[in-house]
Each structure stands twice: as C-alpha cells, then as structure tokens.
Amino acid sequence: MANRLKSGKSKTPDTDKLKPEKEEQVTVKQLVKDERTHKIAGTMALLASLFLFIAFTSYLFTWREDQDKVFKGASILMPSAGVKTTNLLGNIGAYISHQFFYNGFGLASFLFCTLFFVMGANALFGKKIFSVWRNVRYLIVGVVFFSVACAFVSGNSQFAWGGAVGTMISDWLVSLIGKIGTAALLLVGGLAYVIWRFNPVFKVPTIPRKPASLEEAVLPVNEEEQEAAPKPKKTNKLKKGEQPSPLLAPKLEIDEDLLEDMQLVERAEEQDEPPFEPNTPAPPVVIPPPVVTPSLNKKQEKAQQAAASLELEIKSMPEEPISADEEVEPAEEEEESIEEKKPIITTPYEPTLDLKDYQYPSLELLEQHGSEKIIQDAAELETNKNQIITTLKNYDIDIQKISATVGPTVTLYEIVPAAGVRISRIKNLEDDIALSLAALGIRIIAPIPGKGTIGIEVPNVKKTVVSMKTLLASEKFQANNFSLPVAIGKKIDNENFIVDLTTMPHLLMAGATGQGKSVGLNAILVSLLYKKHPSQLKLVLVDPKKVELTLYRTIENHFLAKLPGEEEAIITDTKKVIHTLNALCIEMDNRYDLLKEAGTRNIREYNEKFVKRRLNPEKGHQFLPFIVLVVDEFADLIMTAGKEVEMPIARLAQLARAVGIHLIIATQRPSVNIITGTIKANFPARIAFKVSSKIDSRTILDIGGAEQLIGKGDMLISYNGELTRLQCAFVDTPEVESVCDNIGAQNGYPQAFMLPEYVDEKELEKDFDIGDRDSLFEDAARMIVTSQIGSTSLLQRRMKLGYNRAGRLMDQLEAAGIVGPSQGSKARDVLIRTEMDLEQHLANFNT
Numbered sequence: 142m143a144n145r146l147k148s149g150k151s152k153t154p155d156t157d158k159l160k161p162e163k164e165e166q167v168t169v170k171q172l173v174k175d176e177r178t179h180k181i182a183g184t185m186a187l188l189a190s191l192f193l194f195i196a197f198t199s200y201l202f203t204w205r206e207d208q209d210k211v212f213k214g215a216s217i218l219m220p221s222a223g224v225k226t227t228n229l230l231g232n233i234g235a236y237i238s239h240q241f242f243y244n245g246f247g248l249a250s251f252l253f254c255t256l257f258f259v260m261g262a263n264a265l266f267g268k269k270i271f272s273v274w275r276n277v278r279y280l281i282v283g284v285v286f287f288s289v290a291c292a293f294v295s296g297n298s299q300f301a302w303g304g305a306v307g308t309m310i311s312d313w314l315v316s317l318i319g320k321i322g323t324a325a326l327l328l329v330g331g332l333a334y335v336i337w338r339f340n341p342v343f344k345v346p347t348i349p350r351k352p353a354s355l356e357e358a359v360l361p362v363n364e365e366e367q368e369a370a371p372k373p374k375k376t377n378k379l380k381k382g383e384q385p386s387p388l389l390a391p392k393l394e395i396d397e398d399l400l401e402d403m404q405l406v407e408r409a410e411e412q413d414e415p416p417f418e419p420n421t422p423a424p425p426v427v428i429p430p431p432v433v434t435p436s437l438n439k440k441q442e443k444a445q446q447a448a449a450s451l452e453l454e455i456k457s458m459p460e461e462p463i464s465a466d467e468e469v470e471p472a473e474e475e476e477e478s479i480e481e482k483k484p485i486i487t488t489p490y491e492p493t494l495d496l497k498d499y500q501y502p503s504l505e506l507l508e509q510h511g512s513e514k515i516i517q518d519a520a521e522l523e524t525n526k527n528q529i530i531t532t533l534k535n536y537d538i539d540i541q542k543i544s545a546t547v548g549p550t551v552t553l554y555e556i557v558p559a560a561g562v563r564i565s566r567i568k569n570l571e572d573d574i575a576l577s578l579a580a581l582g583i584r585i586i587a588p589i590p591g592k593g594t595i596g597i598e599v600p601n602v603k604k605t606v607v608s609m610k611t612l613l614a615s616e617k618f619q620a621n622n623f624s625l626p627v628a629i630g631k632k633i634d635n636e637n638f639i640v641d642l643t644t645m646p647h648l649l650m651a652g653a654t655g656q657g658k659s660v661g662l663n664a665i666l667v668s669l670l671y672k673k674h675p676s677q678l679k680l681v682l683v684d685p686k687k688v689e690l691t692l693y694r695t696i697e698n699h700f701l702a703k704l705p706g707e708e709e710a711i712i713t714d715t716k717k718v719i720h721t722l723n724a725l726c727i728e729m730d731n732r733y734d735l736l737k738e739a740g741t742r743n744i745r746e747y748n749e750k751f752v753k754r755r756l757n758p759e760k761g762h763q764f765l766p767f768i769v770l771v772v773d774e775f776a777d778l779i780m781t782a783g784k785e786v787e788m789p790i791a792r793l794a795q796l797a798r799a800v801g802i803h804l805i806i807a808t809q810r811p812s813v814n815i816i817t818g819t820i821k822a823n824f825p826a827r828i829a830f831k832v833s834s835k836i837d838s839r840t841i842l843d844i845g846g847a848e849q850l851i852g853k854g855d856m857l858i859s860y861n862g863e864l865t866r867l868q869c870a871f872v873d874t875p876e877v878e879s880v881c882d883n884i885g886a887q888n889g890y891p892q893a894f895m896l897p898e899y900v901d902e903k904e905l906e907k908d909f910d911i912g913d914r915d916s917l918f919e920d921a922a923r924m925i926v927t928s929q930i931g932s933t934s935l936l937q938r939r940m941k942l943g944y945n946r947a948g949r950l951m952d953q954l955e956a957a958g959i960v961g962p963s964q965g966s967k968a969r970d971v972l973i974r975t976e977m978d979l980e981q982h983l984a985n986f987n988t
C-alpha cells in the first residue's frame with residue numbers, strides 16, 4: 142500500500158505548518174494497518190469462537206436448570222441480581238446460549254463458532270487461510286436449513302432443537318405444503334446443501350476397458366506401486382542388431398492384478414470388443430523411452446510409443462512423414478490404412494500425465510525474511526521533505542505540492558513545481574540537487590512519465606527485504622494464467638511486479654558484482670519452478686562461473702535440457718556452450734517445421750491443437766515444452782568465443798519467441814563490446830542492478846540512473862517501454878536448494894530433455910574421408926536400412942540433424958555403397974536389404 146503524505150498547497154510551503162498534519166495521518170493509518178492490531182483482533186475472535194462453543198455445549202446439558210433464570214432477561218448479568226446459573230461459562234454463557242438456541246436457531250447455532258474461528262485465524266496469521274465470504278454464505282444457508290430441519294424433526298420436544306426461527310419457518314412450511322411436502326423439501330434442500338458445500342463425486346462402476354495405451358496399463362498406478370517399480374536406467378542402448386522393443390515395460394515388476402486386467406483386455410480385443418484409443422500420445426516417462434540409436438530424438442520416441450500401443454500391426458511403418466520433395470508412396474498408403482482403423486478420441490491430451498504424481502513445491506520451503514511491513518519513520522520523511530524543499534529553493538525553484546510514497550528500499554517524493562517553473566530547468570540541475578541532498582542513491586526523475594510531476598527517490602534508512610515467499614503467495618502470482626510467470630520484486634508503491642516472461646520475450650540483466658544479480662536469476666528460476674510442471678518447461682543453464690547455477694543439477698531429470706551424450710546438464714565449457722546454442726537453433730528450426738505442418742503460428746496455438754488431438758503424434762507431433770535459456774556470465778562467453786556465441790544468441794533472440802524458446806542473459810560487465818547493438822536490439826526487456834558508472838547504465842538501459850541504485854537487489858527494469866524501480870525479491874541459496882531437492886526427490890523423466898545433436902561444420906569437413914567417417918555413420922546406416930528409405934530429410938528429422946550434416950552423412954553412405962546416388966527430389970535407392978547384410982557390410986569396413 143502506498144503511504145502518501147500530502148502537504149498544503151501554498152506556493153512557499155511553511156515546513157512548520159506541515160508537521161502536525163502529517164504525523165497525525167501516519168498514526169491513524171498505522172494503527173489500522175498495524176499487524177499487531179490484526180493479531181489482537183484475531184486472538185479475540187478465536188477466543189469468541191471457543192467461548193461460544195463451550196457455552197453452547199454446556200447449554201445442551203444445563204438448559205433445564207437454567208431456563209427459569211435466563212427467562213428473567215439480561216438483568217441476570219447484573220451482580221445485584223444474585224442469580225447463579227450452572228452453565229460452564231456462568232450467567233453470560235447461559236444467557237448467550239439461551240438467546241442463540243431458544244430465541245434463535247437451536248442446534249444450528251454451533252455454526253456461528255466457525256465464523257469467528259475463520260475470521261480469527263485469518264487475522265491472526267495475517268493471510269487469507271479461509272475465505273470469510275464463502276463461510277458467511279455457507280453459514281446463512283446452513284443456519285436456516287438446519288434450524289428448520291431440526292425444528293421439523295423434533296416436533297414438540299421441550300428442548301429448542303430448531304429455536305424460535307427454525308420453529309416459525311417449519312410451522313409456516315407445514316401450513317403451506319403439508320408435512321410430506323416439508324419433509325421432501327428438506328430432503329432435497331439437505332442434499333443440495335451437501336452437494337454445494339462438499340461437491341461429492343458420484344461414480345458409476347465401470348467395466349474395465351483397455352487403457353489409452355499399453356504404457357498406461359503397465360505403469361504403476363499408485364504411489365506404492367511406483368515405489369515398488371524399479372527406477373529406470375538413465376540410458377538404454379541396444380546392442381548391435383537387436384530389435385528395438387517399443388515397450389521396455391517388462392523390465393518393470395508388473396502388478397499381477399494389472400497383468401490380469403491386461404490379459405482380459407487383450408482377450409476382449411480378440412473377440413472384437415470395441416477398440417481402444419490408439420492415437421493417444423503415449424506419456425513418455427517413467428519407463429525409459431525406446432532407444433534405437435543413441436541420438437534418436439524425443440519426437441521419434443513418442444511416435445514409437447504411440448505406435449507400440451497399437452500392438453504394432455504397423456511394425457514397419459515409419460513414424461514420421463517424408464518431406465514433400467521425397468514422398469514415398471507405400472508408406473503413405475500404409476499410414477492411410479492405419480488411420481482408417483483408428484477411432485477418434487475426444488478426451489484432451491494432458492501433458493502433465495507424463496508425471497502425474499508430480500507435486501509442485503510448497504511455499505513452506507521458502508522463508509520469510511523479516512517482517513514485510515514497510516517501516517516508515519515520520520521524522521525521516523519530514524527531514525527529507527524539508528531538505529528537498531530548501532534545496533530546491535536555493536535554486537529558486539518553488540513547489541506547489543509534495544507527496545511521499547514509501548517503498549521497501551526507497552521513498553519517492555513527488556513534487557509539483559510552482560506555476561512557471563520549467564521542468565527542463567530542474568532536469569538541468571539534476572546533479573546539483575542530488576549533490577545538495579547529499580544522500581547516496583538519490584535518483585531524480587524529471588518529469589515522471591505521464592504525470593508531469595518530478596520524482597526524487599531517496600533511500601530509506603531502514604530497508605525492508607522483500608521475501609520471495611510473499612510474492613509467490615500473492616494472489617497475482619497464484620491466480621494468473623501467464624505462460625511463464627516470473628515474480629521479480631516490488632515497486633515503490635509496494636505493488637508486486639509479476640510478469641509473463643513470454644511477453645518480454647527475452648531478458649537482459651546486468652549489474653556490478655555483488656549487487657543482486659544471482660539472487661535475481663534465482664528469483665526468476667524459482668518462480669518458474671513453482672508454477673510450471675516438468676512437462677511444460679525445460680531449462681538450459683549456462684554457467685561459465687561454475688558456481689551459481691550448480692544448485693539446479695538435482696532437477697536434471699525434471700526440468701533441465703542437455704546435449705545428447707553429455708554428462709553434465711549445466712554447461713560450463715565455452716565450446717559446449719557454442720554447441721548448445723547451435724543445438725537450440727536446430728530445435729527452433731525443427732519446431733518451426735512442426736508449426737508449419739500443423740498450420741499454426743506459435744507454440745500456444747500448436748499446443749492447443751495438440752491437446753485437442755488434432756495433430757498426429759505418429760507424424761512427429763508432440764507437446765512442446767517452453768525452453769528457457771539462462772546464461773549467467775555472458776561477458777565471459779563473448780570474450781572467449783565472440784561471434785560464435787553472439788550469432789546464435791542473436792538468431793534465437795530474433796526468432797525463437799514464437800516457438801517457445803526464451804533467453805535470460807546476465808552479465809557483470811555491461812560494456813558496449815559485450816552488449817552489442819545486435820544483442821541490444823533483440824532484448825527489449827532489460828534489468829539493471831547497481832552498476833559502476835553512468836556509461837554502464839546507458840549501455841544497458843539507454844539512460845542513466847542505475848549507477849545511483851543502492852545495491853542489494855535495488856534495480857531498474859525497462860519493460861514495455863517503461864522504466865520501473867523495483868526491490869528484487871530475495872531468495873536465499875538454502876531456499877533454492879530445498880526447492881530443488883524437493884523436486885529432485887520426486888519421480889522424474891528417465892533423463893534430461895535431449896536437445897538435437899549439433900556437430901561443428903568445420904570439424905565435419907575434416908571428417909569427410911570414408912576412413913574417418915561421421916560418428917553417427919553406423920546409426921544412420923541402420924536407420925536407412927531398417928526403413929528402406931534413402932532420404933536425407935528423414936535422416937535430418939529422425940536424428941535431429943542439421944541439413945548439412947545429414948547431407949554429408951548421405952554422401953558417406955553413398956560412398957560406402959549403402960545407398961545409391963541422388964535422384965533429385967526422389968529418395969535414393971537403398972542398396973542393402975536387411976540389417977544382417979548391413980552388419981556384415983559394416984564389419985568389412987571396420988576390418
């Protein structure tokens with residue numbers, strides 16, 4: 142909440158006059174807003190709830206004895222009355238219970254205890270644990286319903302089961318619709334209340350049907366079974382010549398009941414039972430995906446698994462379509478015939494079923510760093526204000542009005558200059574004013590865009606740490622439907638700054654060492670981990686410093702992406718960074734191909750179409766997770782690799798947004814040779830922590846100001862063309878560790894998300910000699926022989942290769958006599974018929 146102080150409107154403000162007015166305003170607000178007031182009120186409400194509960198319960202046993210006495214009315218509460226009741230809470234307890242039960246609602250009065258409890262708990266803990274309004278709704282309906290029902294059922298009992306209100310309504314209903322009518326109405330009302338309040342699930346027992354795919358059938362269905370199931374190995378290579386089995390499930394210990402179910406289903410199928418849904422994109426997790434070659438990509442794995450679920454009458458069918466220029470007739474015909482057999486499924490695809498037991502990290506893992514309450518010192522405000530007024534007066538600048546907004550680290554004093562004072566004059570005097578105010582970290586904004594006022598930001602003596610926990614618990618974070626929500630910090634007016642990374646769409650962060658960059662990166666990553674499921678997000682982490690991002694290694698099998706064959710998912714070596722960036726470019730190109738084939742313009746439309754099952758996974762379509770590339774020390778990379786790093790980053794920044802790839806680049810050295818024009822042009826969203834010079838600030842933000850920041854997460858963000866000062870959310874290393882450990886301890890994918898393979902073209906040129914062939918030569922040969930299709934684009938897609946490398950591989954295969962010469966747009970002839978022949982052929986080469 143902004144706390145504004147407004148002064149009088151006199152042209153030459155008299156500072157003495159301002160004092161009393163301000164202090165009073167702050168005190169009243171403080172009292173209402175003070176968390177201690179809330180806590181005291183909360184405790185009282187909880188006590189009231191307990192008081193009512195005890196009094197009511199006691200009343201159930203003592204009403205007979207006390208009734209005569211309480212009929213005398215409130216006078217029994219007077220000490221002079223000399224009345225002594227037997228209620229556990231004395232005369233007050235007896236009197237209040239009598240009013241609630243006898244004159245009110247009977248047994249339903251107990252529901253009032255819940256209202257006080259809910260209000261008390263919310264106020265005491267300072268957050269919305271329960272919804273008060275929802276409780277009030279339930280209470281009103283519940284009290285009316287139960288009092289009437291109790292009165293109706295109890296008939297003429299002496300005890301006021303339904304109270305005066307319940308009896309009155311019940312009698313009226315009986316006279317209106319008779320006893321049977323009232324009973325029926327109450328029954329329907331009771332059922333409706335239970336449904337409204339608890340929404341129970343009504344299930345009709347179903348006859349077991351074959352699950353959507355065989356994988357679902359063999360996957361452990363509950364947590365215990367999952368624990369019982371052996372963890373899949375990380376990689377799963379096949380021996381030479383061995384047939385790739387689409388189902389590695391036999392490795393799991395299958396629950397016997399489940400097995401029986403499966404057999405039943407299979408038998409049912411033999412008897413022409415209704416077919417199951419074959420084109421369900423099979424969830425690819427928990428069991429390792431079938432691996433044909435080490436570089437086989439995820440797209441193919443999914444397609445294969447889907448095909449496997451058909452029990453492969455279609456064994457020889459290629460999982461991916463051949464590109465238009467190299468169409469192969471038989472494959473298409475076969476595909477059509479399969480399609481005819483498929484029933485259409487309408488249930489939407491749910492990507493999170495990949496890891497259906499995945500639990501999002503809880504807020505308990507994060508810490509509250511001190512009190513979130515903004516500390517405002519009225520005396521400090523007054524002193525600063527007077528100093529601003531006096532300083533401006535020294536430069537002959539009169540002011541009309543001054544108001545203050547107290548933020549977590551700085552206070553913004555907004556000034557309306559007197560009529561006739563030109564803002565440009567104040568702007569020119571910016572440095573002098575800052576010097577006169579002689580405080581570290583003063584920033585002058587002349588004018589504040591869109592307001593016509595002048596802003597002077599002065600650091601607070603006592604600063605408030607903004608805890609990540611508060612931001613993540615906020616309604617704005619919890620309830621938004623952003624694709625990639627990131628909680629960055631709090632604005633000066635204490636509003637939470639939470640944005641969608643996809644709208645940025647890339648982010649450049651700079652700041653001198655020790656000013657909060659790493660904490661900022663962690664804040665962004667932690668917000669993503671709190672909101673995204675592992676199936677929806679993959680992170681590519683580049684950390685040349687080798688220390689900052691290593692915390693995230695525990696979530697490798699959930700959220701990280703890496704190059705095939707790499708040990709470490711967090712990339713620290715410059716050479717590997719170049720490979721990874723180029724692999725991301727290939728991934729981007731592949732995704733564009735998929736988008737094109739699907740007739741969609743961006744990842745959102747594509748995924749929507751996929752979820753609605755309008756894209757066939759057997760044609761290589763798959764649910765596309767967002768990919769976020771984080772580079773922690775960009776300067777190091779540019780210094781060592783220059784253009785080799787800059788070019789793929791610029792290309793990704795220009796094009797990757799539509800396919801769901803977003804970049805976050807951080808640097809300590811925001812100099813022009815690091816943040817070049819090309820990089821800057823493609824990163825409209827930029828964050829500056831404190832930097833050492835105005836020039837650095839201009840390099841990163843195109844404007845000075847970042848050199849005036851006060852460090853410790855004080856930052857400026859340029860987003861959507863606006864410059865905003867924020868206090869970055871603080872998340873400590875142990876917190877990040879416990880979030881990662883919590884995720885890492887859960888069931889994940891068998892391995893990290895595989896990026897496409899990238900081989901340096903320059904290295905390849907050396908390898909062209911047949912005696913020194915490509916490392917994927919044998920895999921490519923096997924793939925071509927198995928599919929009997931000599932197509933370069935097939936190689937490209939199935940092995941996730943760039944066009945040049947696939948072309949060279951094809952030339953090598955031709956030189957090795959495995960495929961025939963190029964035939965223009967048609968696929969090449971495959972000269973070797975069976976895998977056995979191929980193994981022999983390869984063995985001859987190797988000797």
Ligand SMILES: Nc1ncnc2c1ncn2[C@@H]1O[C@H](COP(=O)(O)OP(=O)(O)OP(=O)(O)O)[C@@H](O)[C@H]1O
Binds near residue numbers: 607654657660661869
């Ligand atoms: N948002 C914040 N709120 C409070 N304190 C912070 C915040 N951000 C950083 N700090 C303080 O500043 C210290 C340095 O922060 P951090 O490690 O993020 O700096 P850095 O810029 O990444 O430094 P380096 O570049 O040397 O790694 C932290 O240990 C913490 O004490």
